Amino acid sequence: DTEVTQTPKHLVMGMTNKKSLKCEQHMGHRAMYWYKQKAKKPPELMFVYSYEKLSINESVPSRFSPECPNSSLLNLHLHALQPEDSALYLCASSQDPVSQGTHEQYFGPGTRLTVT
Amino acid sequence: DAKTTQPTSMDCAEGRAANLPCNHSTISGNEYVYWYRQIHSQGPQYIIHGLKNNETNEMASLIITEDRKSSTLILPHATLRDTAVYYCIVRVGPGNQFYFGTGTSLTVIP
Numbered sequence: 001d002t003e004v005t006q007t008p009k010h011l012v013m014g015m016t017n018k019k020s021l022k023c024e025q026h027m028g029h030r031a032m033y034w035y036k037q038k039a040k041k042p043p044e045l046m047f048v049y050s051y052e053k054l055s056i057n058e059s060v061p062s063r064f065s066p067e068c069p070n071s072s073l074l075n076l077h078l079h080a081l082q083p084e085d086s087a088l089y090l091c092a093s094s095q096d097p098v099s100q101g102t103h104e105q106y107f108g109p110g111t112r113l114t115v116t
Numbered sequence: 117d118a119k120t121t122q123p124t125s126m127d128c129a130e131g132r133a134a135n136l137p138c139n140h141s142t143i144s145g146n147e148y149v150y151w152y153r154q155i156h157s158q159g160p161q162y163i164i165h166g167l168k169n170n171e172t173n174e175m176a177s178l179i180i181t182e183d184r185k186s187s188t189l190i191l192p193h194a195t196l197r198d199t200a201v202y203y204c205i206v207r208v209g210p211g212n213q214f215y216f217g218t219g220t221s222l223t224v225i226p
Contacts, residue, residue, distance in 0.1 A: 004159070031212055042203060042216035043160065056213060090159055094212055103212045104150065107159030 004108035006091050012114045015081060021111045023074040023091030032074040033105065034066060035090040043090055049074060081115045088112055119143065119206040120217035127223050128198075134191040136220050138204030141185040148207045149180060150214065151189045153200040160203065163189065194224045 004025045013019050023032065031050050035043035048056035049068045063085075065077040074091055092105040121139040128134040140149060148167050152160040164171055164178045166187070171178045177190040191198055201219040208215065 033214075037157075042219055043214075045213055045215065048213060088157055092159075092214075103148075103207065104162045104165060105212075105214060106162065107152075109159045110157070112157075 004091055004093055004106050006089075006108035006111050008111060009109070010112045010114075012116060013078065013081065014116055015083070017081075018077070018079045020078065021076040021089055021091075021113075023076075023093075023108055024072055025093040025106070026072055027093065027106065028071075029093035029106075030071060030096045031094045031103075032068060033092040033094075034074070034076055035092065037088040037090060037110070039087075047076075078113075081113075083115050086113055086115045119147075119208075119215055120204045122202075122204055122217050122220045124218070125221040125223070127225055128191075128194045130196060130224050130226050131193055134189075134194040134198065134222060134224070136189040136191075136202050136204075136222065137186065138188070138217070139186045140204070140206055143184055143206055144208075145184075149178070149184075149187050150205040150207055151176070151178065152203045152205060152216075153198075154203065154219075155200040163202075165207075194222075196224050196226065198222065199224045 007022045034046040037043040045058050046060045047066045052068045063080050067075040088110045090110045091108045094103050094105045150165040151163040154160045164176050166178045180187045201221050203216050203219045205214045
């Protein structure tokens with residue numbers, strides 16, 4: 001099973017709302033990632049978790065708050081977003097990032113977020 | 117942070133080989149080259165990766181130049197379902213970060 005699942009598929013939220021995006025994988029991967037993708041642009045890395053610990057934050061505003069409750073789950077908590085945060089949010093996972101071997105990332109289908 | 121350069125768009129006739137180039141002239145010795153594609157804003161799909169040797173799998177072939185400054189993804193017999201945006205990515209450590217280039221929009225023409 002090489003599936004990464006993301007919920008919800010679509011989300012519309014106001015600028016004062018608090019919402020969360022969820023990502024799940026059951027491949028035993030120990031690295032998980034959040035990306036943001038604006039229309040007609042490539043995905044941009046936001047966060048990297050390695051062994052459930054945040055290892056990389058690409059200078060993302062604090063209104064985005066990631067959380068990794070266990071090795072299979074990754075959340076992205078959203079609060080006080082702006083309309084320009086509307087985008088496709090992609091989750092990915094890969095094997096142990098510090099080991100040898102292949103490290104292809106498996107991507108979920110994404111959550112389409114609209115901030116009104 | 118993008119480390120790769122790709123043509124914006126390409127066309128390919130159905131049944132012919134599609135050759136997608138990528139320039140990664142600043143690649144370091146231990147950085148891998150990965151190729152992904154993305155169809156209709158779905159999640160990117162892994163195609164192939166390599167370090168310095170040419171690679172082939174059931175989807176494609178990857179040719180990396182000897183100096184590793186560029187590579188070419190080859191889809192041997194393009195079909196209409198291969199129409200997508202193809203991304204050439206350099207993987208950097210220690211967090212296994214992927215930095216996507218701008219990608220090539222490939223259109224396979226009947």
